Amino acid sequence: MKKSWLLLFLIAFLSIALVVGCAQGDKEGEKAGPDDEKPAADKDKIVVGAARSISGPLAIQDETCFGPVYRMWFDEVNARGGIYVEEYGKKLPVEPLIYDDTSDMNTMLNLLNKLMVEDKVDLLLAPISTAFLKAAAQVTNDQGYLLIGAEGGAKELEPLMAEMPYFFSLLNYATQQVQPLVDMLAENNVKNAAIIYIEDQHGLEYKNDLVPALQAAGIEIVFDKAIPMGIKDVTSILEEAKSKNVQALLCCAYPDENFLVMGQCMEVDYNPDVILFGPGACLEIFVSDIFGPAAEGVMGWGAWNEKSSPELADLAKRLTEHQKGVRNIDWWGQAIYYSGLQVLEQAIEKAGTLDNAVLKDVIAGATKDDPFKTVVGDLWFENGGVPAECYPGQVGQWQSGIFEVVAPSDKATADPIIPKPAWPAPNQ
Amino acid sequence: MKIKANYKKYVIPVIAILVLVLLIALPYFAERSDSRYTIVLFKTILMFTILTLSWALFSGPTGYTSLATAAFYGVGLYTAGVLGRVLPLPVMVLCGGLASFLLAVIIGGITLRLRGIYFAIFTLSSVELIKHVLHWYEITIAGGRGRPVVRVPDTTVFYVLLGILVLLIITSYLLKRSKYGLALSSIGSCEEAAAHIGVNVVTLKVFTFALSSFFMGLAGAIMATGMVYIDCFIAFDLNYSFFPTLMAIFGGMGNIVGPIIGAVVFTYLREILITEFPYVYMFIFGTVMILTIIYLPNGLIGLAESIRRKLLGGKHADTTCRRVN
Numbered sequence: 001m002k003k004s005w006l007l008l009f010l011i012a013f014l015s016i017a018l019v020v021g022c023a024q025g026d027k028e029g030e031k032a033g034p035d036d037e038k039p040a041a042d043k044d045k046i047v048v049g050a051a052r053s054i055s056g057p058l059a060i061q062d063e064t065c066f067g068p069v070y071r072m073w074f075d076e077v078n079a080r081g082g083i084y085v086e087e088y089g090k091k092l093p094v095e096p097l098i099y100d101d102t103s104d105m106n107t108m109l110n111l112l113n114k115l116m117v118e119d120k121v122d123l124l125l126a127p128i129s130t131a132f133l134k135a136a137a138q139v140t141n142d143q144g145y146l147l148i149g150a151e152g153g154a155k156e157l158e159p160l161m162a163e164m165p166y167f168f169s170l171l172n173y174a175t176q177q178v179q180p181l182v183d184m185l186a187e188n189n190v191k192n193a194a195i196i197y198i199e200d201q202h203g204l205e206y207k208n209d210l211v212p213a214l215q216a217a218g219i220e221i222v223f224d225k226a227i228p229m230g231i232k233d234v235t236s237i238l239e240e241a242k243s244k245n246v247q248a249l250l251c252c253a254y255p256d257e258n259f260l261v262m263g264q265c266m267e268v269d270y271n272p273d274v275i276l277f278g279p280g281a282c283l284e285i286f287v288s289d290i291f292g293p294a295a296e297g298v299m300g301w302g303a304w305n306e307k308s309s310p311e312l313a314d315l316a317k318r319l320t321e322h323q324k325g326v327r328n329i330d331w332w333g334q335a336i337y338y339s340g341l342q343v344l345e346q347a348i349e350k351a352g353t354l355d356n357a358v359l360k361d362v363i364a365g366a367t368k369d370d371p372f373k374t375v376v377g378d379l380w381f382e383n384g385g386v387p388a389e390c391y392p393g394q395v396g397q398w399q400s401g402i403f404e405v406v407a408p409s410d411k412a413t414a415d416p417i418i419p420k421p422a423w424p425a426p427n428q
Numbered sequence: 429m430k431i432k433a434n435y436k437k438y439v440i441p442v443i444a445i446l447v448l449v450l451l452i453a454l455p456y457f458a459e460r461s462d463s464r465y466t467i468v469l470f471k472t473i474l475m476f477t478i479l480t481l482s483w484a485l486f487s488g489p490t491g492y493t494s495l496a497t498a499a500f501y502g503v504g505l506y507t508a509g510v511l512g513r514v515l516p517l518p519v520m521v522l523c524g525g526l527a528s529f530l531l532a533v534i535i536g537g538i539t540l541r542l543r544g545i546y547f548a549i550f551t552l553s554s555v556e557l558i559k560h561v562l563h564w565y566e567i568t569i570a571g572g573r574g575r576p577v578v579r580v581p582d583t584t585v586f587y588v589l590l591g592i593l594v595l596l597i598i599t600s601y602l603l604k605r606s607k608y609g610l611a612l613s614s615i616g617s618c619e620e621a622a623a624h625i626g627v628n629v630v631t632l633k634v635f636t637f638a639l640s641s642f643f644m645g646l647a648g649a650i651m652a653t654g655m656v657y658i659d660c661f662i663a664f665d666l667n668y669s670f671f672p673t674l675m676a677i678f679g680g681m682g683n684i685v686g687p688i689i690g691a692v693v694f695t696y697l698r699e700i701l702i703t704e705f706p707y708v709y710m711f712i713f714g715t716v717m718i719l720t721i722i723y724l725p726n727g728l729i730g731l732a733e734s735i736r737r738k739l740l741g742g743k744h745a746d747t748t749c750r751r752v753n
Binding site: 054055098099100101102104105106107109110111113114117118131134135138139156199200201204226228 | 659
């Protein structure tokens with residue numbers, strides 16, 4: 001009897017799925033699109049679509065990086081009554097249409113196609129990771145959809161920025177970050193450094209930029225060693241660095257490996273004067289949930305904080321409030337992601353249309369003299385990327401629970417603490 | 429009785445031809461009705477149908493659970509990345525299939541002396557092994573991760589996938605009806621007995637394993653052209669090993685129709701859940717899969733069969749083969 005009920009449940013579920021699917025097809029005509037020919041009066045919302053990794057290995061980035069930002073932006077824009085679009089003569093609220101790409105490239109591209117071709121969304125938000133961005137940029141560019149990057153930035157995107165007029169890269173990476181770091185190390189009399197880098201495009205790019213920059217600054221490179229993704233033990237590398245008195249340990253890896261290196265540095269009691277990590281060190285949870293007082297003096301790429309400007313202080317406050325008081329802030333990307341959404345909003349208001357081709361020209365047309373006004377200050381694009389001077393900082397250091405900007409010096413919110421404090425006692 | 433026999437003889441081919449004609453006409457109507465996403469959706473359905481049916485071609489009759497599908501599919505993807513710019517599309521796709529075939533001969537030659545869980549684990553490990561070797565090569569030798577892939581229109585990809593599927597169905601049908609199909613089933617029933625009666629079990633297993641991988645490689649090579657960019661983590665994603673296995677279980681592995689039905693329903697269901705319920709789709713999907721595995725051991729085809737029996741009032745005996753422990 002039970003079995004029959006379960007069979008009935010399965011049949012009912014499959015039938016509902018079929019009906020939902022058919023209904024989905026019927027809805028097709030209701031959605032607006034960039035080439036929508038509905039009369040102006042009928043347009044009642046701006047549909048913003050995205051294929052984001054809500055499940056799978058990349059989901060953590062949606063939870064901690066761009067996700068909180070775009071969700072807050074939707075609420076804030078709608079609370080203001082929407083975005084004024086001159087072509088429709090009124091403010092239009094923004095409606096998210098977010099699909100889960102399950103961290104799978106093929107699914108992400110399919111869903112992007114669905115958003116552009118079937119749902120005919122007005123605007124698109126970027127998917128997660130440099131690899132996804134690379135593929136998505138080409139597909140959206142071909143369809144004439146604007147794509148402003150989010151979590152993902154690398155030298156490998158530079159050819160796309162130059163060749164694809166609809167694609168704009170947002171996040172800073174090795175090109176902008178390495179030199180300010182090296183300048184700061186040289187100013188603080190750091191004599192030698194060791195590089196640990198992940199065997200991946202990310203690690204390789206940072207290592208390839210760090211080596212010549214350190215050499216040019218007269219900082220000896222004791223070693224540069226690659227580690228594979230998912231490595232579980234790096235104590236031999238750390239013991240070597242300790243025995244050779246390496247002053248600056250620069251770890252260009254992903255959060256899992258960065259956290260491992262950090263933990264094992266404490267295990268082997270290796271406390272270099274400077275320790276810097278790639279993605280992960282810039283997250284509030286690095287201090288609040290993971291390392292606590294041990295994070296003091298640790299550096300990471302980024303960077304911005306509440307002292308950078310009143311606008312950024314307000315952004316941090318709003319992000320915390322929007323997450324019901326949980327301070328889940330990414331002190332590298334979130335400010336710049338929010339500024340990307342502001343660029344989109346201002347471009348629509350300036351262009352007076354949702355036509356992506358016009359919006360693309362408006363965004364590309366911004367200059368240092370006629371920039372977008374965003375939370376990070378004046379912002380414009382050069383060859384599809386953001387110039388280094390627009391970022392609120394490139395290197396951060398945890399000092400008394402604040403991710404202080406320590407490089408470049410003209411954006412610094414505090415002086416770097418070099419040498420960093422000793423690791424706390426094990427019981428702390 | 430004669431009418432009934434004729435009905436059985438013709439109804440499936442007629443339905444198959446009808447479905448094929450509809451599929452051939454699909455891009456035409458999709459373009460005209462401005463519903464081009466239908467082609468994209470059917471591309472994915474066809475891809476998973478090929479992977480599932482290829483998997484079932486070997487694992488169905490022999491009972492060997494291969495989890496190397498992602499390896500063969502990934503090799504196909506990478507072949508497109510490497511050769512896409514220098515070879516015409518049909519040759520490149522064929523090379524994808526042949527590369528997977530050769531890899532399967534090597535993997536099969538090593539692993540098909542293993543059985544049960546050992547074989548499954550080794551095939552799963554082979555995906556990780558290939559992924560990391562390739563990753564090491566790209567980072568340390570080639571100096572950069574990933575490759576761009578030459579793009580091909582969705583309609584072309586759709587038709588190539590459809591062609592591969594038709595070829596695969598014909599191959600599966602012919603194999604099943606041949607003495608080799610019988611020999612494969614005998615391996616699944618009792619391998620020692622099969623060897624005892626003169627079946628060259630190792631050669632047959634390796635050849636069938638490689639044949640199924642050939643189709644996976646073909647699918648990978650053509651699918652890469654829609655992906656724009658691939659790297660080893662995208663190409664050798666373990667989901668491409670697990671999904672076809674689950675789809676075959678979901679549909680039922682007893683015949684050719686089961687894996688096809690499983691792949692089509694599974695992919696469509698996934699699509700609906702991802703787009704309509706993105707935050708709970710994993711929960712719903714997982715629940716449906718657990719219920720299916722527990723209560724529908726013979727998959728959707730088994731369900732259809734039991735419904736048919738109930739409708740016929742139990743006039744036919746249950747001839748489903750069940751293993752008794």
